[in-house]
Amino acid sequence: xxxxxxxARRELGAYLRTMSGYIIIAVLLFLDxxxxxxxxxxxxxxxxxxxxxDPLGFFFWTSGIGMAVAIFLSMRLIAEERxxxxxxxxxxxxxxxxxxxxxKYLASLGFLCIFLFATGYMPLLVAIYGxxxxxxxxxxxxxxxLVGSASIAIGIFGSALTKSQVVAAISSGVMSVAxxxxxxxxxxxxxxxxxxxxxxxxxxxxDPFAHGLVHLKHVVYFGLVTFVALFAAxxxxxxxxxx
Amino acid sequence: MITVDGLSKYYGEHAxxxxxxxxxxxxxxxGFLGLNGAGKTTTLKVLGCVLLPTSGRVIVDGFDVTxxxxxxxxxxxxxxxxxxxxxxxxxxxxxxFVARLRGVADANVANFVADAEKKTAITDKHDDVISxxxxxxxxxxxxxxALVHKPKLLILDEPTGGLDPVQIVEMREVIKGLKGExxxxxxxxxxxxxxxxxxxxxxxxxxxxxxxxTETELSAKLGSGGPIEIDCIGAAGPVIELLKKVDGVxxxxxxxxxxxNLSLHVDAKNDVRPQLVKALVQADIAVLRVDRAAHRLENIxxxxxxxxxx
Numbered sequence: 001x002x003x004x005x006x007x008a009r010r011e012l013g014a015y016l017r018t019m020s021g022y023i024i025i026a027v028l029l030f031l032d033x034x035x036x037x038x039x040x041x042x043x044x045x046x047x048x049x050x051x052x053x054d055p056l057g058f059f060f061w062t063s064g065i066g067m068a069v070a071i072f073l074s075m076r077l078i079a080e081e082r083x084x085x086x087x088x089x090x091x092x093x094x095x096x097x098x099x100x101x102x103x104k105y106l107a108s109l110g111f112l113c114i115f116l117f118a119t120g121y122m123p124l125l126v127a128i129y130g131x132x133x134x135x136x137x138x139x140x141x142x143x144x145x146l147v148g149s150a151s152i153a154i155g156i157f158g159s160a161l162t163k164s165q166v167v168a169a170i171s172s173g174v175m176s177v178a179x180x181x182x183x184x185x186x187x188x189x190x191x192x193x194x195x196x197x198x199x200x201x202x203x204x205x206x207d208p209f210a211h212g213l214v215h216l217k218h219v220v221y222f223g224l225v226t227f228v229a230l231f232a233a234x235x236x237x238x239x240x241x242x243x
Numbered sequence: 244m245i246t247v248d249g250l251s252k253y254y255g256e257h258a259x260x261x262x263x264x265x266x267x268x269x270x271x272x273x274g275f276l277g278l279n280g281a282g283k284t285t286t287l288k289v290l291g292c293v294l295l296p297t298s299g300r301v302i303v304d305g306f307d308v309t310x311x312x313x314x315x316x317x318x319x320x321x322x323x324x325x326x327x328x329x330x331x332x333x334x335x336x337x338x339x340f341v342a343r344l345r346g347v348a349d350a351n352v353a354n355f356v357a358d359a360e361k362k363t364a365i366t367d368k369h370d371d372v373i374s375x376x377x378x379x380x381x382x383x384x385x386x387x388x389a390l391v392h393k394p395k396l397l398i399l400d401e402p403t404g405g406l407d408p409v410q411i412v413e414m415r416e417v418i419k420g421l422k423g424e425x426x427x428x429x430x431x432x433x434x435x436x437x438x439x440x441x442x443x444x445x446x447x448x449x450x451x452x453x454x455x456x457t458e459t460e461l462s463a464k465l466g467s468g469g470p471i472e473i474d475c476i477g478a479a480g481p482v483i484e485l486l487k488k489v490d491g492v493x494x495x496x497x498x499x500x501x502x503x504n505l506s507l508h509v510d511a512k513n514d515v516r517p518q519l520v521k522a523l524v525q526a527d528i529a530v531l532r533v534d535r536a537a538h539r540l541e542n543i544x545x546x547x548x549x550x551x552x553x
């Protein structure tokens with residue numbers, strides 16, 4: 001565990017010392033603010049819970065933008081190490097591949113939480129001008145962290161597949177969007193595939209969080225996506241030693 | 244310290260190393276020589292547990308690279324051909340990170356880092372951010388990370404690559420300073436860069452070991468052939484006539500003429516350097532240099548890899 005934390009601390013330090021992490025967060029925070037202003041609070045008078053939980057509400061937009069932040073943060077994690085040769089430092093040290101993956105995952109998740117924390121002013125504004133349940137906000141943020149966690153794990157898997165950060169971002173973006181949007185596919189296929197594909201789509205698993213509901217099955221879903229993607233990334237790193 | 248037995252490594256259909264076998268004993272400084280693409284880096288990556296072999300056995304300090312890579316990684320320091328440094332960190336932070344990564348206890352980290360910085364002469368760069376360092380210093384930081392945890396075995400892949408002549412001399416001195424404390428395996432394709440550092444050489448070509456031994460042993464294996472090089476001051480004609488009269492001399496070639504400065508290649512069956520020098524001195528001709536090309540490592544290397552003299 002010490003090794004995982006050591007790698008996580010170094011990685012988090014890399015985010016905090018370079019401009020890339022701040023730029024990603026600043027740009028996407030700006031876009032999140034615009035979306036909040038243009039869609040969540042715009043139009044006719046709404047209940048506070050609708051501003052937060054509706055399909056075009058705060059949590060909906062922030063989950064999508066959080067996913068983008070996660071992909072941009074994680075695209076460099078392993079691809080850059082391969083490109084600069086520093087992966088050989090980790091490979092030749094007494095470190096397990098799973099520790100490398102887990103350390104990088106924790107660092108990215110930590111930095112993503114900074115982004116999510118910075119979005120807190122929007123529910124705060126809703127709370128000032130309306131009435132918001134703390135439980136609703138905490139449930140929504142738990143959903144955002146889980147979506148971010150799964151996106152980062154997929155991003156690390158994409159980053160492990162290639163030396164190019166751009167290719168890593170595109171491939172993990174495609175995987176994340178496919179998981180998000182596969183409920184559309186569910187509409188055009190027959191049973192039993194409809195149920196399977198609907199079960200895979202992560203929008204359906206996030207929506208309850210946005211409405212202030214926490215179900216264990218949805219937490220398990222995001223946990224499982226995270227685990228499978230991190231496991232796959234670890235296996236890719238292990239396989240590279242045989243190439 | 245290292246036993247390699249029938250090591251092969253394939254990248255798809257391409258064999259980077261074919262049935263390589265050698266041993267290295269504790270405390271030796273061994274040069275690993277070969278042209279670009281000969282399989283040096285792949286071999287060192289296997290020894291450094293970065294890559295796994297396709298077949299064969301590799302034992303480092305009693306542990307097998309495929310069964311106990313973790314144990315081996317605790318005992319080695321590996322410097323790849325590009326120093327594996329994190330640009331945004333300072334030298335001190337980076338070395339402390341690597342030391343902890345390799346299991347150095349927190350209480351000892353500062354001492355180990357200071358020691359590595361001292362050995363590689365980068366103490367004054369402790370607080371500098373790595374991105375601000377020159378290539379030579381980055382290479383030294385790379386070497387410092389390899390030895391910061393005081394490993395038994397140091398694997399250095401082209402540590403002098405891309406350095407200027409002054410930096411090469413400095414790096415050579417640093418590696419010389421490691422003798423005795425570590426077993427060192429150092430690779431290069433430029434022989435002059437490591438010829439003064441190593442006890443023994445392994446020569447690899449096309450993924451196969453084609454020769455091994457000390458400089459003298461390699462030279463002896465190739466026989467005594469090869470021209471004797473002479474630089475002297477005198478008139479070309481009389482000097483060549485004089486040297487032709489020496490017993491054992493077959494032919495003389497004037498390689499360079501610069502005023503009275505001559506460079507000659509003497510083709511002789513035996514080592515007639517003493518007789519040549521005696522003849523020149525008796526004729527009052529100033530001798531600037533006498534050398535046997537076949538005895539120089541570059542020539543041995545070229546003979547081994549290309550079958551010709553330098």
